[in-house]
Amino acid sequence: MNSRKLSKRVESVAPFYVMDVMTRAKTLEETGRDIVHMEVGEPDFATPMPIIQAGIKFLEKGDVHYTKAQGLVELREKISTFYQQQYNVLVSPERIFITPGASGALTVALGILLDQGDEVMMADPGYPCNSNLVTLFGGKPVMLSASSSDNYQLTAALVATAWSELSRGVMVASPSNPTGTMIDSVQMKALVNTVDAKKGFFISDEIYHGLVYQDRAVSALEYSDEVYVLNSFSKFFGMTGWRLGWLIVPEHAISAANRLVQNLYISAPTHSQYAALAAFSAETQALLIERKNEFKQRRDVLYDGLKALGFKMADKPQGAFYIYADCQAFTDDSYAFSLELLENAGVAVTPGLDFGVNGPERYLRFAYTTSLAQINLGLERIKVFLQTK
Numbered sequence: 544m545n546s547r548k549l550s551k552r553v554e555s556v557a558p559f560y561v562m563d564v565m566t567r568a569k570t571l572e573e574t575g576r577d578i579v580h581m582e583v584g585e586p587d588f589a590t591p592m593p594i595i596q597a598g599i600k601f602l603e604k605g606d607v608h609y610t611k612a613q614g615l616v617e618l619r620e621k622i623s624t625f626y627q628q629q630y631n632v633l634v635s636p637e638r639i640f641i642t643p644g645a646s647g648a649l650t651v652a653l654g655i656l657l658d659q660g661d662e663v664m665m666a667d668p669g670y671p672c673n674s675n676l677v678t679l680f681g682g683k684p685v686m687l688s689a690s691s692s693d694n695y696q697l698t699a700a701l702v703a704t705a706w707s708e709l710s711r712g713v714m715v716a717s718p719s720n721p722t723g724t725m726i727d728s729v730q731m732k733a734l735v736n737t738v739d740a741k742k743g744f745f746i747s748d749e750i751y752h753g754l755v756y757q758d759r760a761v762s763a764l765e766y767s768d769e770v771y772v773l774n775s776f777s778k779f780f781g782m783t784g785w786r787l788g789w790l791i792v793p794e795h796a797i798s799a800a801n802r803l804v805q806n807l808y809i810s811a812p813t814h815s816q817y818a819a820l821a822a823f824s825a826e827t828q829a830l831l832i833e834r835k836n837e838f839k840q841r842r843d844v845l846y847d848g849l850k851a852l853g854f855k856m857a858d859k860p861q862g863a864f865y866i867y868a869d870c871q872a873f874t875d876d877s878y879a880f881s882l883e884l885l886e887n888a889g890v891a892v893t894p895g896l897d898f899g900v901n902g903p904e905r906y907l908r909f910a911y912t913t914s915l916a917q918i919n920l921g922l923e924r925i926k927v928f929l930q931t932k
């Protein structure tokens with residue numbers, strides 16, 4: 544064993560439990576077993592062809608240098624227009640930073656906002672990287688238990704009650720990973736106003752906007768110019784591996800964000816930025832809407848199928864591509880259950896333990912990032928497994 548010291552910060556970042564599932568799934572596949580993958584948090588669709596073609600056209604010129612730290616002005620202008628069309632809000636391109644995914648956007652936002660010991664509230668269950676990064680930046684995530692009656696989201700009342708001297712801000716994600724649930728316009732406005740009144744910061748992770756199946760997703764920017772918004776080309780636009788997202792900052796944070804970007808990563812991947820110029824074209828958008836409709840169909844089949852098998856769920860999740868299902872009827876240890884499901888039924892899912900400490904042993908996250916045929920096969924296998932258990 545090497546006794547050389549690693550930072551306390553990195554020691555506080557735990558690996559994901561789903562890695563155990565994925566490693567075992569790979570081993571089983573190597574022995575010839577067929578596995579239905581419902582643990583994967585990225586679209587199974589290929590990147591839309593117009594985006595790929597724009598990327599290739601740029602690469603063929605061979606001129607792959609850094610861009611400005613803030614990103615291509617043409618791309619930021621397109622994003623600015625998108626905000627006007629989609630949300631009816633004016634966001635000047637100067638407030639938009641192109642980043643390596645929403646993950647890169649979050650490092651910039653937290654670098655701007657956090658000092659040692661600053662507390663940041665977020666919902667439990669939630670996307671684990673968000674709380675891990677708060678810790679890495681010296682902050683303290685304060686995980687507030689969110690219940691199905693509140694759509695597994697924070698509410699203004701919850702935030703107001705929990706606000707303390709050390710509280711500095713709030714982070715939300717709507718639609719959420721792992722629950723796919725959303726914050727409606729009334730609650731978003733109340734949340735933004737509550738945090739504003741405390742002079743705190745508000746980070747809104749809007750990476751699953753676009754993948755919504757009932758109501759429109761509201762942006763925190765509709766209620767304040769002081770919020771920080773994370774978004775990405777990964778999920779709706781189908782560009783996970785291109786590593787491209789964006790951050791919108793308030794006017795007064797533009798210079799700070801520029802300084803951080805220059806130091807953290809100089810610029811986001813240039814070829815990905817040129818490719819993304821095709822992301823807002825009518826042709827690409829039409830294709831993305833078709834894919835969204837396919838996700839909706841998969842959600843409906845998976846939701847109805849899990850319900851028929853005895854999994855407990857609140858209302859149908861309104862967005863993203865996840866269902867967070869209560870499996871208490873079958874087990875009191877969802878982590879062990881996920882490994883059993885893999886071993887005996889050949890179905891890979893993510894255990895609740897990856898999303899916080901709010902009763903995670905009761906939950907499994909199912910991702911409908913695979914075809915309808917695979918989803919039906921998975922449901923059939925789970926049915927047989929439960930009958931023989």
Ligand SMILES: Cc1ncc(COP(=O)(O)O)c(C=O)c1O
Binds near residue numbers: 774
């Ligand atoms: C809620 C949420 N935020 C942010 C991210 C980061 O995505 P990316 O860095 O690919 O944009 C993810 C990825 O799964 C996510 O689920």
